[in-house]
Amino acid sequence: MEGLTLSDAEQKYYSDLFSYCDIESTKKVASNGRVVELFRAAQLPNEVVLQIMELCGATRLGYFGRSQFYIALKLVAVAQSGLPLRVESINTVKDLPLPRFGASKNEQESRHTTSYSSDTENQGSYSGVIPPPPGRVQVKKGSVSHDAVQPRTSTDQQESTSPVVSPQQSPPTSPHTWRKHNRHPSGGNNERSLAGPGPFWSPFSEAQTGSSAGDAVWSGHSPPPPQENWVSFADTPPTSTLLAMHPASVQDQTTVRTVASATTANEIRRQSSSYDDPWKITDEQRQYYVNQFKTIQPDLNGFIPGSAAKEFFTKSKLPILELSHIWELSDFDKDGALTLDEFCAAFHLVVARKNGYDLPEKLPESLMPKLIDLEDSADVGDQSGEVGYSGSPAEAPPSKSPSMPSLNQTWPELNQSSEDTAIVHPVPIRMTPSKIHMQEMELKRTGSDHTNPTSPLLVKPSDLSEENKINSSVKFVSGNTVADGYSSSDSFTSDPEQIGNAVTRQRSHSGTSPDNTAPPPPPPRPHPSHSRSSSLDMNRTFPVTTELCPLKSETVHFWLCISRTSKNKLHTGQQQAGVVAHPPAVPPRPQPSQVPGPHVHRPVDAEGLITHTSTSPQQIPEQPNFADFSQFEVFAASNVNEEPDDEAEKHPEVLQVEKSSDPSGSLRVAKTDGRIEEKTAASAPANVGKSTTPLAPPPKPIRRRLKSEDELRPEVDEHSQKTGVLAAVLSSQPSIPRSVGKDKKAIQASIRRNKETNTVLARLNSELQQQLKDVLEERISLEVQLEQLRPFSHL
Amino acid sequence: MAVCIAVIAKENYPLYIRSIPAEQELKFHYTVHTSLDVVDEKVSAMGKALVDQRELYLGLLYPTEDYKVYGYVTNSKVKFVMVVDSSNTALRDNEIRSMFRKLHNSYTDVMCNPFYNPGDRIHSRAFDNMVTSMMVQVC
Numbered sequence: 032m033e034g035l036t037l038s039d040a041e042q043k044y045y046s047d048l049f050s051y052c053d054i055e056s057t058k059k060v061a062s063n064g065r066v067v068e069l070f071r072a073a074q075l076p077n078e079v080v081l082q083i084m085e086l087c088g089a090t091r092l093g094y095f096g097r098s099q100f101y102i103a104l105k106l107v108a109v110a111q112s113g114l115p116l117r118v119e120s121i122n123t124v125k126d127l128p129l130p131r132f133g134a135s136k137n138e139q140e141s142r143h144t145t146s147y148s149s150d151t152e153n154q155g156s157y158s159g160v161i162p163p164p165p166g167r168v169q170v171k172k173g174s175v176s177h178d179a180v181q182p183r184t185s186t187d188q189q190e191s192t193s194p195v196v197s198p199q200q201s202p203p204t205s206p207h208t209w210r211k212h213n214r215h216p217s218g219g220n221n222e223r224s225l226a227g228p229g230p231f232w233s234p235f236s237e238a239q240t241g242s243s244a245g246d247a248v249w250s251g252h253s254p255p256p257p258q259e260n261w262v263s264f265a266d267t268p269p270t271s272t273l274l275a276m277h278p279a280s281v282q283d284q285t286t287v288r289t290v291a292s293a294t295t296a297n298e299i300r301r302q303s304s305s306y307d308d309p310w311k312i313t314d315e316q317r318q319y320y321v322n323q324f325k326t327i328q329p330d331l332n333g334f335i336p337g338s339a340a341k342e343f344f345t346k347s348k349l350p351i352l353e354l355s356h357i358w359e360l361s362d363f364d365k366d367g368a369l370t371l372d373e374f375c376a377a378f379h380l381v382v383a384r385k386n387g388y389d390l391p392e393k394l395p396e397s398l399m400p401k402l403i404d405l406e407d408s409a410d411v412g413d414q415s416g417e418v419g420y421s422g423s424p425a426e427a428p429p430s431k432s433p434s435m436p437s438l439n440q441t442w443p444e445l446n447q448s449s450e451d452t453a454i455v456h457p458v459p460i461r462m463t464p465s466k467i468h469m470q471e472m473e474l475k476r477t478g479s480d481h482t483n484p485t486s487p488l489l490v491k492p493s494d495l496s497e498e499n500k501i502n503s504s505v506k507f508v509s510g511n512t513v514a515d516g517y518s519s520s521d522s523f524t525s526d527p528e529q530i531g532n533a534v535t536r537q538r539s540h541s542g543t544s545p546d547n548t549a550p551p552p553p554p555p556r557p558h559p560s561h562s563r564s565s566s567l568d569m570n571r572t573f574p575v576t577t578e579l580c581p582l583k584s585e586t587v588h589f590w591l592c593i594s595r596t597s598k599n600k601l602h603t604g605q606q607q608a609g610v611v612a613h614p615p616a617v618p619p620r621p622q623p624s625q626v627p628g629p630h631v632h633r634p635v636d637a638e639g640l641i642t643h644t645s646t647s648p649q650q651i652p653e654q655p656n657f658a659d660f661s662q663f664e665v666f667a668a669s670n671v672n673e674e675p676d677d678e679a680e681k682h683p684e685v686l687q688v689e690k691s692s693d694p695s696g697s698l699r700v701a702k703t704d705g706r707i708e709e710k711t712a713a714s715a716p717a718n719v720g721k722s723t724t725p726l727a728p729p730p731k732p733i734r735r736r737l738k739s740e741d742e743l744r745p746e747v748d749e750h751s752q753k754t755g756v757l758a759a760v761l762s763s764q765p766s767i768p769r770s771v772g773k774d775k776k777a778i779q780a781s782i783r784r785n786k787e788t789n790t791v792l793a794r795l796n797s798e799l800q801q802q803l804k805d806v807l808e809e810r811i812s813l814e815v816q817l818e819q820l821r822p823f824s825h826l
Numbered sequence: 827m828a829v830c831i832a833v834i835a836k837e838n839y840p841l842y843i844r845s846i847p848a849e850q851e852l853k854f855h856y857t858v859h860t861s862l863d864v865v866d867e868k869v870s871a872m873g874k875a876l877v878d879q880r881e882l883y884l885g886l887l888y889p890t891e892d893y894k895v896y897g898y899v900t901n902s903k904v905k906f907v908m909v910v911d912s913s914n915t916a917l918r919d920n921e922i923r924s925m926f927r928k929l930h931n932s933y934t935d936v937m938c939n940p941f942y943n944p945g946d947r948i949h950s951r952a953f954d955n956m957v958t959s960m961m962v963q964v965c
Binding site: 336337338340341344351352354355356358359362365366367392 | 934935936938939940941942949950951952955
């Protein structure tokens, strides 16, 4: 060829381009993908490109030497300027603009390409090849890196799709096809479109035939030209032959591809410009993968079984060996099933492979499933990758067991459970009658008059009383109870749904009617002086009069609900605490005995509750003020009181103590205890540990108080703040006098107090819940880490 | 340390066999083949189905002047046979056990792959790499 004189700008530009294409640094650019792409990016008709190649001598030589390359570039500029291609024009045409290449393999090209790319279907000088999808060209920039499969695919996608997308593209299809074939010598499918992985499953078959033919002819080229696929400049010699096939195959491919990925491809291209991370999944791709996942497994958190995945990926027409390898890479936990992340990684690898990228030996980090959404996910990924890769040592690379994926899902639950142990919450004591109470409460809430004979409350006063007793005993269970009680109430008020009878609960405290003796008295606080308990001035709240029985029952019911729900939530560990704190004594019953019940529930101050409950039926109205610890004290003081109230109160205490069954003992204690016990046993497994068996009834209240104090103390420390708040709230409430006399006023006052207490407790509860969640999360993360580490420590 | 590692299927055909150095491959193949009899003998001697891994590990099958042959059988009667060069400072039994454990784990990984048909030869790259690591580490 004639000597080529280049201006400085041209020189530099060409040099850059040559360097870009000269991936092997041999100073001799073979007709590899880059060159092909580059020329394709020039958006010149294929014929022109061919002509250029011939002119520059590449056809002759079979490769692009630097001079040939420069000449070719010059000719491209000439062609782009609309001038006829002549050898002489190389030097004769002055002031030629630098050749512009649509596909942005490089930044260099991108500079030019951007202008072109997008949108227009290459009309103008670029006629054509480039993909109509607007994004394509731009994508080029990103896709330059060969590693960026995505760009490639997207480009391809764009190309392929373009023909389908717009009629304008049809002309370009041939170049497209050409390109496509050229580009990808890699085995198999020309489907370069990594970008459009999904839609092309079916097209694969068609495309395959076409492309394979093309490829076969074409092959010779450097393997997976990572880049720009779409630009693949047909390698000179084979191009012509390929061209013939290309149009057919390409069109097949293109049509096929189009499907969904057109747009995605564009975007993917655009976004995939991560040279350093060729395996990164772009958003579009990810979305596509997720959609495909959904077609197999609607639940995004579920697994795709191995057989289904095998079928799906077999459609890609990759050899089984490669699919097997892809599976090995992507099945992170080696459980034979694919989670969403694993599936995306596998899909991505398949797409990459189809586009000619070699499969990595190790799962790239960006493809590793995020087992833990914590900071150590990277570590996990690395380890997992290593493990998965090496196979053996990883006895369970990040937990081979399927539990790994489930860990993510179970974290919340685990968190909660662990939280339970760590945090004192009112352990809901499940009391069998609680259901009844719930109903009653609901009925009450729903407006059924407590006096209504049909009201469940009235129907089962005995049950309520029992529940009350149980609740109260529960309250005494452990220190947690204090907190639990609070939280229960808080939760109760704040999260009515949790408890189930949201409406009822809320209503219970609303004291809509005098009968609503406030929420069941909070679990008996161990000691009024107890920090926690003091926050809830249970004593004050407890002097509920018997008249408030109906309310009491409600409140008790309320507490039961709370306890139950909280118990459910805080299943492990803390149950004791939680339960105890649970719904204060049974809603006030008409019977005096019921009075103590609701109070008892409050774990806050078991004794207080007890005392409170035992105070007298008069206290029922005050029961809503379960937080009134003074009640507990009163109760404790009235231990000896043989009143049925005491019994009722004692029940909670007894219950608290745990399934202590100290049925004997004082009358009331025995009776209540027995009942409480059975209730507690049924309801609060947690209570077991905490509460001591209230053996001697008379001393029980005292004992329990002490015990609960101790128990509460640690928890109190944790929740001192909360309790402080509660205490403040409660303390503000006037102690409820035991006198039965001031029913109305007392009731209303107690209702008020109870309401306040409820809100405070609800707040506390929510805070505790949050703490629980946090701790559980931590625990889960630690467990995951442990599992990951475990395999290594094995061998 | 192993100079040859083989995975034998239940029907006593090899699923995977690899040895180094390559020129002695035939000899090791023969050794593995003969060791199968010993494996069967040990397995039948065990009698009841033993799930304990300790029993999965068969121990030294038989020593020769140049090398020792260790065996390991899985619950599905897939056998792992490892030929170890005697010249290496005697490998502790625990090391052999750990190697078999790794082999077993890798094998289960291969099994988990839905694209692997049980009974096919094992082509897994991960498995290969693991075996290579074991063999390379040996010598």
